[in-house]
Amino acid sequence: MNSGEFKTVRLVKITSQYVYVTSDVRGHVFTGFNAEPILKGSVEGLVRIKIDHSVYKTFVSNYKVTVFRTPPICCLTAYDGVIIDIELKLNYFLIEDDNTWAGQFQQNLPKVMDAIKNQQSYINGLQIFWIPKESWADARPMSQGDAFQMVDAEYIGLSRATHSLRVKREDDEKKRSFLKVSKGQVIVYSPDGQVKSFSPVISSGFFFAVSEEERNGYLINSKHNPAYTTLEFVLNAAQTIGQLYGHAANDFLNIPRIIQDFGQVNLTKIDPIIRATSPVHLMGVDALAWLMGFMYRETQLDSQRELVKMFRKIMRTGLIYKNKIEGFYQRDVRGIDDVPLVSCHNCT
Amino acid sequence: MQLITANQVEIQYGTANNTVDSLEVVINDEHHLKFAQNSKEIRLIQLYSKGEIAEYFNQGKYFFMGGELVDYRSSQYKGYVQSEENLSALSDIIGTTPQQQGVYTQGVKGLYQGSSRFNRTFALGGQWHSVGLDIPKLGLGGQLNNTLSFFWSPFSANIKTSFDVERLVCHNGMVATSPFAVYEAPMISDWKNNLNILSVQLTDKFNGIIGDRLSQMSESRASVYDVDKVHQIVTQKDMRRRLKNTVDSGQLGNIQNVTHVRQHLGQYYQPAVFADKRQMKRAGSHITQYDLFNIATEVASHMSCNADDVQQLNSMANHLTFDELGKGEQIDVNTSSILSSESDHRRAFFSSYH
Numbered sequence: 001m002n003s004g005e006f007k008t009v010r011l012v013k014i015t016s017q018y019v020y021v022t023s024d025v026r027g028h029v030f031t032g033f034n035a036e037p038i039l040k041g042s043v044e045g046l047v048r049i050k051i052d053h054s055v056y057k058t059f060v061s062n063y064k065v066t067v068f069r070t071p072p073i074c075c076l077t078a079y080d081g082v083i084i085d086i087e088l089k090l091n092y093f094l095i096e097d098d099n100t101w102a103g104q105f106q107q108n109l110p111k112v113m114d115a116i117k118n119q120q121s122y123i124n125g126l127q128i129f130w131i132p133k134e135s136w137a138d139a140r141p142m143s144q145g146d147a148f149q150m151v152d153a154e155y156i157g158l159s160r161a162t163h164s165l166r167v168k169r170e171d172d173e174k175k176r177s178f179l180k181v182s183k184g185q186v187i188v189y190s191p192d193g194q195v196k197s198f199s200p201v202i203s204s205g206f207f208f209a210v211s212e213e214e215r216n217g218y219l220i221n222s223k224h225n226p227a228y229t230t231l232e233f234v235l236n237a238a239q240t241i242g243q244l245y246g247h248a249a250n251d252f253l254n255i256p257r258i259i260q261d262f263g264q265v266n267l268t269k270i271d272p273i274i275r276a277t278s279p280v281h282l283m284g285v286d287a288l289a290w291l292m293g294f295m296y297r298e299t300q301l302d303s304q305r306e307l308v309k310m311f312r313k314i315m316r317t318g319l320i321y322k323n324k325i326e327g328f329y330q331r332d333v334r335g336i337d338d339v340p341l342v343s344c345h346n347c348t
Numbered sequence: 349m350q351l352i353t354a355n356q357v358e359i360q361y362g363t364a365n366n367t368v369d370s371l372e373v374v375i376n377d378e379h380h381l382k383f384a385q386n387s388k389e390i391r392l393i394q395l396y397s398k399g400e401i402a403e404y405f406n407q408g409k410y411f412f413m414g415g416e417l418v419d420y421r422s423s424q425y426k427g428y429v430q431s432e433e434n435l436s437a438l439s440d441i442i443g444t445t446p447q448q449q450g451v452y453t454q455g456v457k458g459l460y461q462g463s464s465r466f467n468r469t470f471a472l473g474g475q476w477h478s479v480g481l482d483i484p485k486l487g488l489g490g491q492l493n494n495t496l497s498f499f500w501s502p503f504s505a506n507i508k509t510s511f512d513v514e515r516l517v518c519h520n521g522m523v524a525t526s527p528f529a530v531y532e533a534p535m536i537s538d539w540k541n542n543l544n545i546l547s548v549q550l551t552d553k554f555n556g557i558i559g560d561r562l563s564q565m566s567e568s569r570a571s572v573y574d575v576d577k578v579h580q581i582v583t584q585k586d587m588r589r590r591l592k593n594t595v596d597s598g599q600l601g602n603i604q605n606v607t608h609v610r611q612h613l614g615q616y617y618q619p620a621v622f623a624d625k626r627q628m629k630r631a632g633s634h635i636t637q638y639d640l641f642n643i644a645t646e647v648a649s650h651m652s653c654n655a656d657d658v659q660q661l662n663s664m665a666n667h668l669t670f671d672e673l674g675k676g677e678q679i680d681v682n683t684s685s686i687l688s689s690e691s692d693h694r695r696a697f698f699s700s701y702h
Contacts, residue, residue, distance in 0.1 A: 064391045067424055070400050090394045147693060191694045221691060228687060252699060261686045264679060271676035273629045278681050281688045289693035293700025317626065324627060325683050327618040336569070336632045339616045344606055344639040 005078045006106040007032050008098070010071035011088065016056045018048040019086060022071050025098050033078055049076070051083050052305055054126060058158075059086050075103030079123055082301040084158050112156065112181070122198060124295075125305030129155035129201045131186065142187065143221045143285055153186040155201045189292040197296035200308040202315060220284045225322050227284030232275040233318030234258060234282075235267060237291060240310040244303050245294070252290050257281060276317035277324075284319045349439055350412045351432060351502055352376065357406045359398045368393055373405050381410075381417055411435075411502040413444070418472065421503055428505045434536070438500045441539050442507075443474040445497075473499030473508070477547045481555050485563050489642070491516045494558060496551050498543060506532040507543070511554045513669075520642070520649035522662050526670035529554060561669050562638060569632035570640040570668065572609050572617070573625060578644055578664060579607035581657055600651060603643055609633060641668045 009021040009030050020038070023045050024030045029037075035047035060066060073089040087103035112128075113121070121130040135152040142148035157180075187199035220227040238250045258280050259265055267275075291311060298304050329335070354375045362370035362382070371383045371390050383389035392401050407423040421427070430438070475497045483490030493516055499508040509531045514521035524530070531550065535542050581587070582603050605611070610622055612634045621627045635643075648661035 063395065064388045065395060068395075069403060069424065070396070072395060088395060143693075189697065191697045197697070221693070226689075226691075249700075252696065262679060262681055264677065269677045271678055273626060274676070274679060274681075276626045277630050279683055279687060281686050283688070283691040283693075285693045286691050286696040290696040290700055293697040296697075297700065320626075322687070324620060324624065325687070327620055328627070328631070330616055330618060333616050339569075339613065339632065339634060341569070341636060342606060342612060342634045344635060344643060 007076045011074040012071050013067045016053050019051050020048045073098050077105045080301045124308045125301045126308050127155045127201050129153045149188045150185050151188050153201050197292040227319045227321050228279035229282040229287040230320050231278050233314045236314050352410050354406050354408050357402045359401050430502045442498050444470045445474045446470045488517045505534050505536050507535045508532050520645040522645050522665035526666045528670045565637035568637045570635050570637045571629050572631040572633045573628035575607050575633045576609045637668045
């Protein structure tokens with residue numbers, strides 16, 4: 001990937017969908033990043049630029065203020081013309097000339113990219129990640145046949161890349177000199193040994209939210225204990241894939257069959273806990289491979305960002321192992337009616 | 349009670365160890381407002397010069413009671429502001445309620461809606477109407493005293509409601525904070541009549557919901573996850589320490605025992621169920637929702653919990669009472685006929701549409 005594009009502008013306000021700016025740092029009307037002019041109102045040269053909700057959330061978390069009476073200088077960082085970060089010029093950097101001030105991202109991203117120039121890096125709208133060479137030697141198989149592997153990765157989370165504001169100025173000066181690089185894991189799918197599709201980075205220690213035993217030993221397509229796709233996976237994937245590529249793209253999920261199996265036309269009406277624990281006919285390994293196909297082919301940052309959000313969500317509730325489905329009650333227990341109720345009269 | 353507009357603002361920074369740790373704003377040479385570190389206001393220091401910060405506060409609206417700031421809106425605020433006349437009427441008709449830490453008031457101690465971010469010693473609101481509710485099915489435990497309270501704000505044309513549920517048999521209860529029990533009704537005049545109309549409508553409605561739900565709860569099992577959550581609160585070290593050698597310590601012991609899910613359910617569920625949050629939420633426990641509600645409200649109301657525990661236990665009581673109302677459909681799926689062992693992940697990957 002390249003190092004992105006940086007523009008210094010004056011910020012008027014930010015909402016969950018748009019950032020409103022008046023002019024660039026030299027006082028000219030800003031026209032980059034598909035800015036739309038706002039002709040109504042009293043602010044001259046006001047334009048708005050579409051942003052993702054995650055950019056807004058990060059900004060609010062960092063700066064709290066969303067409307068500016070006196071428009072401050074800020075740096076818009078974009079990749080492929082899509083804004084991925086907004087950084088304000090803080091008051092105590094006033095001494096720096098507005099024309100030469102550069103945001104933390106602008107100063108440090110090229111350094112990071114330079115440091116990893118010999119490695120392939122990827123951006124998915126929410127993270128920039130790369131896999132250190134030595135990680136490949138420690139790759140852990142996730143499936144029989146090694147088509148799926150889990151590999152350690154390093155990444156810059158775009159929502160946490162710029163530090164949050166603190167009052168201690170000395171600390172801030174120090175923190176300004178680097179971007180936070182974190183460690184996590186990436187699922188790598190290689191159907192034929194040539195093509196490699198990468199999942200978004202999953203935080204360290206987080207994998208399917210199951211026990212340590214399963215994290216270490218279970219393969220998602222093992223014969224004795226395979227993972228199945230849950231109804232929650234289907235609903236989340238169908239919504240995102242349908243929105244991005246049209247509902248014909250969801251044919252793989254075979255939703256009519258799921259409606260028949262569950263005896264319910266409106267699947268979203270089913271309780272979320274039931275959805276997250278009820279398997280559908282699809283094997284987990286197939287459903288994951290199907291999703292990895294979309295992630296592999298998608299090149300638009302906005303669409304990648306939606307896929308990443310969906311992927312992270314279904315990693316928590318989208319797969320369930322066979323032993324979890326079958327091994328609910330102990331042997332000899334037929335159902336909930338066999339579990340006796342206990343009186344609590346001496347408790348209250 | 350005073351609602352003032354700032355005409356003159358002076359900004360001062362408080363420093364400690366070479367670090368700015370507070371922001372002090374002097375309004376009209378009279379009122380000193382101090383914003384501590386981590387407050388939203390202190391971020392202004394990093395964004396603006398002193399003059400610009402003064403501009404932010406100047407022409408803002410500030411509401412004081414007893415000389416203390418209750419709430420304010422900066423000069424950027426363009427929303428609703430109550431008139432002095434309305435504020436006086438609201439203060440007379442609905443009033444304010446002291447919030448004394450550690451003193452049992454209503455339902456769950458110390459929990460009120462509308463508490464000010466700046467002053468937590470009282471809430472802008474008070475009780476309006478109490479009404480008894482008898483649920484014969486629950487015997488003595490089904491005799492309740494339910495109280496409707498109203499809360500107001502100088503910067504809102506809405507009156508907020510709150511509903512407290514108190515069991516008379518042992519005076520434990522909860523403050524209903526679920527959207528099913530919290531309403532905001534627009535009201536700008538004829539306060540008494542409008543509040544009475546609202547009270548008549550809502551009290552009947554809330555009593556209906558509470559009566560139905562408590563009856564249902566006595567027949568429904570709490571989930572293993574909910575019971576375990578209460579168990580985690582009541583087994584915390586500092587709670588055991590606080591109650592050591594008090595009359596409540598024996599009762600706490602009983603509660604700790606009865607909420608121990610592995611001890612009571614280990615012989616019925618597979619060990620893996622207790623390791624997976626999703627499975628724990630799905631699995632029914634050995635305690636009814638009503639019993640767990642009683643345990644949560646008992647601990648929150650009578651045992652010396654800290655504020656966080658009280659909040660968590662009140663949330664649990666609300667979850668047990670109201671979340672079932674918005675719960676999705678419960679279905680029993682025959683998984684054995686669904687599960688397939690056919691798999692071809694390569695075909696799945698290459699079939700992805702683009």
